[in-house]
Amino acid sequence: MNSLPTNKLFTNPNDFPDVDVYAVVGNPIAHSKSPAIHEQLAEQAQQKMHYGRIQAELGDFAKAAQSFFDAGGKGLNVTVPFKLDAQVFAGVLTPRAQLAGAVNTLYIQDGSIFGDNTDGAGLVRDLLAQGIPIQGARILLLGAGGAARGVLGPLLEQSPEQLIITNRSNEKAVELVQLFGDLAKNRSVNLASITFNDLEDPEKASPPFDLVINATAAGLTDQSPLSAAAAHHIFNPSSFAYDMVYGKTTAFMQQALQRGARVSDGLGMLVEQAADAFLIWRGADLSQMIDPRLILTQLRS
Numbered sequence: 401m402n403s404l405p406t407n408k409l410f411t412n413p414n415d416f417p418d419v420d421v422y423a424v425v426g427n428p429i430a431h432s433k434s435p436a437i438h439e440q441l442a443e444q445a446q447q448k449m450h451y452g453r454i455q456a457e458l459g460d461f462a463k464a465a466q467s468f469f470d471a472g473g474k475g476l477n478v479t480v481p482f483k484l485d486a487q488v489f490a491g492v493l494t495p496r497a498q499l500a501g502a503v504n505t506l507y508i509q510d511g512s513i514f515g516d517n518t519d520g521a522g523l524v525r526d527l528l529a530q531g532i533p534i535q536g537a538r539i540l541l542l543g544a545g546g547a548a549r550g551v552l553g554p555l556l557e558q559s560p561e562q563l564i565i566t567n568r569s570n571e572k573a574v575e576l577v578q579l580f581g582d583l584a585k586n587r588s589v590n591l592a593s594i595t596f597n598d599l600e601d602p603e604k605a606s607p608p609f610d611l612v613i614n615a616t617a618a619g620l621t622d623q624s625p626l627s628a629a630a631a632h633h634i635f636n637p638s639s640f641a642y643d644m645v646y647g648k649t650t651a652f653m654q655q656a657l658q659r660g661a662r663v664s665d666g667l668g669m670l671v672e673q674a675a676d677a678f679l680i681w682r683g684a685d686l687s688q689m690i691d692p693r694l695i696l697t698q699l700r701s
Contacts, residue, residue, distance in 0.1 A: 410464075411452025413472040420449045421472065422681060425464060425486075426479035429455040434477055437674045437695055445689040447682050449474075461485035465506065475507040475681045477674070483517075483546055490515025499583075500550040505677040516680060519547070520554030522673025523613075523644075529672075529693055530664060532611060532640050534558035540605075540634065541565045542625045542652075543615035544572035544593075547644055551615065552576060556583050562590040564609075568625075570595045599630035608636045612661075614652045619645030624652040635659035646670060671696045 409429060413421035424434040430453070438451035454476075456464035461482045466489075468476060478486040486503035487493065494516040497503050503515035527534060537560045541548055544567035555563060563584070567573040573593035584591035598604040612634060616625045626634065635641065641656030646667035653663040675692040 409453055409455035411450075411454055411468070411473075413468065413474075416450045418448075420474045420681075421452070422449060422475045422477070423452045423454045423468060423473065424477040424479060425454040425456050425461065425468075425482055427455050427458060427481065429453045429479070432479065433670065433699065434479075434674060436699070437671055438678060440695045440698070441675060441678045441690050441692075444691060444694075445678075445682065445686040447686070449682075456482065462489050465489055469508065469513065475505070475677070477677055478504050478506065483550075487515055489513070496520065496553055499553040499580075502546050502550055504550070504673065505680060507681055516677075517550055518673040518676035518680070519669070520551040521676050522669045522671075523551045523642075523666075524554045524558060525672040525676075525692075526664075526666075526668035527611070527642065529668065530640075532642075534560055534611070536561050537610040538608075539563045540609040540612045541615060542613065543567055544569070544576050545615070547617075548615035549576060549579075551613070552580050553583060556580060556587050556589055556591070559587045560589055560611075562592075564605075565591075565593045566596055566599060567593075568596060596625070596627075596630070599634060600627060602633045605630070605634065607634045608639055609634060610639065612639060612641045612656070614641070614643040614645070614650070617645070619643050619648075619650035619652060622651055624650070624655055626652060626655055628655070631655035631659065635661045637661060640664070642666070644669060667699060668693075668696050671699065 411423040435451050442449050483502035491512045492514045497515045497517045500517035505516040539560050565573040577593045618625045635656045637660035639661040641663045643650045643652050644666035646665040656663050671692045
């Protein structure tokens with residue numbers, strides 16, 4: 401993991417008087433690829449801006465964010481563990497932030513601080529860019545925490561045939577099914593939940609799935625949320641396995657590869673959600689000037 405001196409982990413807009421200043425907030429944050437991504441987006445769109453890092457102390461997100469905006473900062477990306485804090489901090493929530501239950505993008509508009517969530521849009525764009533159809537697909541979503549909730553709305557809006565949520569705590573999965581039930585109904589999506597134990601029973605899980613998304617943090621500790629028995633019949637060569645963790649081939653991805661499925665980590669989602677935030681901040685008219693896939697290729701090289 402990269403490290404930076406402590407004094408480099410707070411971006412003060414006062415230090416950059418001639419440009420608009422943005423930053424990413426998290427803890428830890430020194431390893432973040434967001435500054436490199438936004439520097440390239442700004443270069444592509446010919447935007448004069450500075451993008452830095454802020455490592456807020458646990459419990460002090462609001463103080464760090466308010467200090468940044470008070471000093472003239474224009475916008476913040478928010479990462480672990482502060483997305484719920486950012487939702488509380490925002491004065492106005494966009495509809496998709498309300499649905500996601502978390503905020504990863506903050507910006508000032510008409511004197512108010514708005515909170516948005518670009519994670520789901522980033523995931524959808526990355527999947528589509530990789531040629532993975534979502535409309536009419538059968539999707540299995542692993543996890544029911546903040547990461548899963550953040551992407552559910554945009555996935556449902558693509559009108560898959562079915563979306564099944566599974567989680568260690570079945571109550572959380574059931575809660576998400578209820579919360580997103582109206583959207584699923586409006587999009588004619590069969591939205592349901594099953595337990596992880598059910599995944600080991602082909603009759604209950606009804607495999608295979610076209611798309612299996614791991615929204616748990618298991619990959620960070622080199623584990624998979626799927627048992628070997630579940631993975632055996634969930635994946636086949638026509639499946640696509642997507643892990644939101646990026647930078648390595650996770651145990652979940654290895655299970656899919658062993659069954660002949662295609663796989664992807666979440667680096668493309670990171671780049672695409674950053675591009676979405678960039679356009680919110682700098683203007684949607686710049687969309688034709690940026691090329692997130694080129695940035696992704698450079699990050700992978």
